[in-house]
Amino acid sequence: MNKSLALVSGLVVMSLTGCSSQLDNQTASGSYDYLKAQQNKPIDTPASLDKPEFARDHEIPELGDGADSTLVGRKVPVTSPALVHPLVAGSHVEEGTRDAVVVFDQVDDRQPLNKAIWDSVLSFLDKHDVAVNTFDKENGRLVTDWFVVSEELEDEDSPWYALSDDITADRKRRFEFTMAVKPHGRTASLTTKLLDFEEQRGDKVSSNINELEQRREEVAILNQVIAHYEYQIQLDNTRRLAEIRQGLDSEMGFNSADEPAIVVLGKYDVVWPRMLLVLRKLGFDVKDLDKSNGLLFVTYNGGDEGWWGNLFSSDEELLEEGDYRLKLAPQGERTSVTFMNDESVAFDAKQLTDIYDSFSQVMSQDNLDI
Template identity: 40%
Template structure:
C-alpha cells in the first residue's frame, strides 16, 4: 500500500515537472483540425441540374499575417493597461498600449510632467535614450534588456537564463485644450536570445504583452511621483509658514505668508478654523473666501496666561487671497468688501501669525 502511494506521488511530480509555465499559457489537447483538408465541390452528373450553392458558412480569410493555430493559440488573459494614477483612464476598445492622463497638478504643463516621469524611470533603470524629439513629443529608447529563467524539470537544480532585447517608441499626444494627454508605447525592435531580429515574427499577443508591461512600469512611476509630491506638500503645509505684515498688490493692509499660493490656501482653512471663523463659501480660482466669525477656538484656560483675543464682531467677513511671486497675500475685509485698516489688521496679525507658523496644526 505504501509503495503504491509513493509511486502515485512520483507520477504526479513527474507530470507537473513536464508542464512548464509557458506550456500552460497555450492551447493543448487534440489538434487534428490542422490536418483537415478543404472538401471538394459537389460533383454533379452532366444530365442533372446543379443545386443552388450558398456561402453563408464560408469562413473569411484571417487578416493577421501570423498563423496562430494549434499550440500557438494563447489561452491566458491578455495584458491589461493599469490606469493606477488619479485622473488616468484607458480608451474603451483600444488594442494599443495607451493610457490617458488628465491634468491634476497645474504647476507645470501636463506633457512636461509625463516626460519628466518617463525620463526619470529610464534613468533609474539605466535605460539609455536613442532619440528624443521634444518638439514632436516622441522618444525611442535604447535596448531594454530582459532576463528570463528557462523552465526546467522539477529534478533539475540548475537554472538557465536567457536575455532578450527590445526597443520602445513612446509618443505623447496632447489634446488641444492641454488638460488631457495620451501616452502610447510601441515595441519597434526585438532581438531574441540568439541575437536574431525577430520583431516580424512576434505574435500579436506577445507584442501587446511587451508594450503593456513597459507602459505599466511607467504608470507606476507616474503614480509614485504624484504620491511622493503630495506627501511632501502635506508635510510642508503641516509644518507651517512664517508671515509678516505688509500690503497686497492693491495697496491694502495684508498678511504676507512665506508660501506659494497652492500651499497657503489649504493651510488657511486650518488657520481660520482655529481663529474661530466658519468658511461659508470659497473659490480658489479667484482667491475669495466668505467667512463668519463665531469666536476664537482656544482652550478655556488660555485666557489665564494671555490677553490675546480677536477684537471682532460675530458677523460675516471676506478674505482675499492673492499670489505675490512665491509668496501669498491674505487680506481681511468686511461684509461690504472693504479691506481692514492697518490698525485693525495689526490687532489681528498676532493670532494669525501664531497659528500660521504652528507645527502640526490640528483642527
C-alpha cells in the same frame, strides 16, 4: 539493482515535472491533430436537381489581410489579454482602441499636464538606468535606448532526459512614447510603441515578434510608467501633507498693491490648503473659494470658544460676526494674505494689527487637524 531502480524513478519524476512546465501553461492543451485536417469538397449536385441548403452557423471565416497565419497549434497563446491599467487619478482608457494608450485629465494645477507626464516618463527611465535616444518635446515624441531583461526560460529543444531544461534568455526592447495634448491643455494621451525587439536564447538570436506579443510588451511598459507616475503622486502628496501640517511663521507686511497684509513664510501651494485649517480653527466657515485667483469667501461666527477669544476681552468687538473675504497671492517663497470686508475693501493697518497675534499663533502651530 536498487541503484538502477532509483535512477529510473528519478528519470520518471523529471519527466512528469516537465509535463507541467511554464511553456505548457502558456499554450493550448490537448491534441493538435486538427493541423492535419483537410477541407472537405462540397457536395456535387447533378444539374437536374436542386442544390441542398446548408447551415452556415459553424462556417470558419476567411483570414483577413492583416492576420498572422503562423499562430497555429502550440504557437497560439492562451494567456490573458494585456490590458492598460489607468491607476492615476483622472486617467482612463478609450474603448475600442488597439494601441497601448492611456488618457490623462488635469487634476493638479500646480504644473502643466504635459510637463508632469514627461517628467514621470523621464524619471521612470532614469530609475531603470535606460538612456534617452531622442526627445522631441515640442512634437511630443521620445525614443528610448535599450531595455535589457535577463530571465530563465524553458528550452523547448531540451530532451526529456536532460538534467536541466532552463536556459538564460536576454530580451532587448526599444520603445517610442508619443504624447498628444488637447488644445485646452488639460487632457493628454500617452501612447507606447515597440520599435525594436531582440531575444537571445543560448546561441539563438531572433528579432521576430508576433502582434500579440508586441502588444503585451507595449502594454507592460506603459503600465510600469503609469504605476511609477501614481507612486510619484502619492509620494508628493505625502510630502505636501507633512508641509501643510507643519507650522509656518508670518509677519506684518504688504501685498502687491501696497495694502496692509499678513505675509506667511511659505509657498502658495502650501499656504492655500493650510489656510482652510487655520480659518476653521479661528471660527470661520468657508462659503466659497477660487484657488486660481486666491480668493476665499468666509463667514466669521465668533471666537468666544476658539483661539480668538482673547480678542473680545473688551466691551468693543474688534471683528464683528459676518461675511468677509481673503485674498492670497504668491510672493516667491512667501504668500501674502489680505483680509477684506464683504465689499473687497482691505483692512487698514490697525484692523490687521488687532487680529495678527491670534492669526500668527494658529498659523505657526504644528499638526493642525486635517
